[in-house]
Amino acid sequence: DTGVSQNPRHKITKRGQNVTFRCDPISEHNRLYWYRQTLGQGPEFLTYFQNEAQLEKSRLLSDRFSAERPKGSFSTLEIQRTEQGDSAMYLCASSFMQGATDTQYFGPGTRLTVL
Amino acid sequence: DAKTTQPPSMDCAEGRAANLPCNHSTISGNEYVYWYRQIHSQGPQYIIHGLKNNETNEMASLIITEDRKSSTLILPHATLRDTAVYYCIVRVATNTGNQFYFGTGTSLTVIP
Numbered sequence: 001d002t003g004v005s006q007n008p009r010h011k012i013t014k015r016g017q018n019v020t021f022r023c024d025p026i027s028e029h030n031r032l033y034w035y036r037q038t039l040g041q042g043p044e045f046l047t048y049f050q051n052e053a054q055l056e057k058s059r060l061l062s063d064r065f066s067a068e069r070p071k072g073s074f075s076t077l078e079i080q081r082t083e084q085g086d087s088a089m090y091l092c093a094s095s096f097m098q099g100a101t102d103t104q105y106f107g108p109g110t111r112l113t114v115l
Numbered sequence: 116d117a118k119t120t121q122p123p124s125m126d127c128a129e130g131r132a133a134n135l136p137c138n139h140s141t142i143s144g145n146e147y148v149y150w151y152r153q154i155h156s157q158g159p160q161y162i163i164h165g166l167k168n169n170e171t172n173e174m175a176s177l178i179i180t181e182d183r184k185s186s187t188l189i190l191p192h193a194t195l196r197d198t199a200v201y202y203c204i205v206r207v208a209t210n211t212g213n214q215f216y217f218g219t220g221t222s223l224t225v226i227p
Contacts, residue, residue: 004158031212042202042217043159055211091158100166102206102213103149106158 002026004107006092012113013082020078021110025094032075033104034067035091036060043091049075082114118142118205124222127197133190135221137203140184147206148179149215150188152199159202159217162188193225 005024013019025032030051035043046065048056051072061067064082069075079086089111093104120138127133139148147166151159163170163177165186170177176189190197202220206213 035217040219042219043215045214045216048212048214050212056209056214089156093158097212100147101164103161103164104215105161106151108158109156111156 006107006110010111014115018080023075023092029094029096031095033093034077037089084114087114119203119218121221126224127193129225129227133193135188135201138185139205142205148186149204151202154199195225198225
């Protein structure tokens with residue numbers, strides 16, 4: 001399968017713990033996005049990379065959140081000192097800008113539950 | 116913030132065409148309309164996109180009005196597997212790239 005993959009698919013943690021999620025984009029895609037989705041809502045943009053550069057961050061991305069894409073391939077999203085309000089689905093998407101086309105393809109998501 | 120408005124829910128009989136409307140009255144001239152769908156607990160799936168011309172692919176057709184203020188996604192022969200939340204998105208160009216702003220979408224239920 002050459003689609004976007006995310007690991008783990010599910011994560012249960014206790015409040016105050018740190019968690020890290022991984023996203024592997026489609027191999028030739030240079031753009032990578034992270035979103036958060038809570039129940040009944042559409043995905044909300046968190047941050048965006050072009051190659052290894054983090055070009056945009058939402059105000060939703062508090063200082064407890066950090067994302068990296070060290071070699072311009074896979075990316076990690078870390079949440080420090082998790083809170084119950086961090087419980088959500090975390091989605092990764094990737095795209096390749098070609099002309100005006102920049103279609104994002106999503107992974108299956110990581111569902112985080114903070115107890 | 117989402118630039119689109121969609122009805123929260125719709126039903127469609129299996130085998131009939133599903134027509135999902137979307138309003139995007141503040142769309143700018145170079146902003147694309149994208150449609151995605153999300154089946155429960157999965158990531159959003161790309162369906163189709165367009166700028167001003169109507170588009171068709173193996174999944175659906177996209178009809179965009181001449182003034183570009185609204186569009187309709189058409190699933191020509193809905194099946195039970197088309198039951199999902201459908202998101203209409205305006206792709207907004209920023210200084211650093213393109214952003215998708217999702218709304219709450221339309222929950223489509225295909226009825227046997």
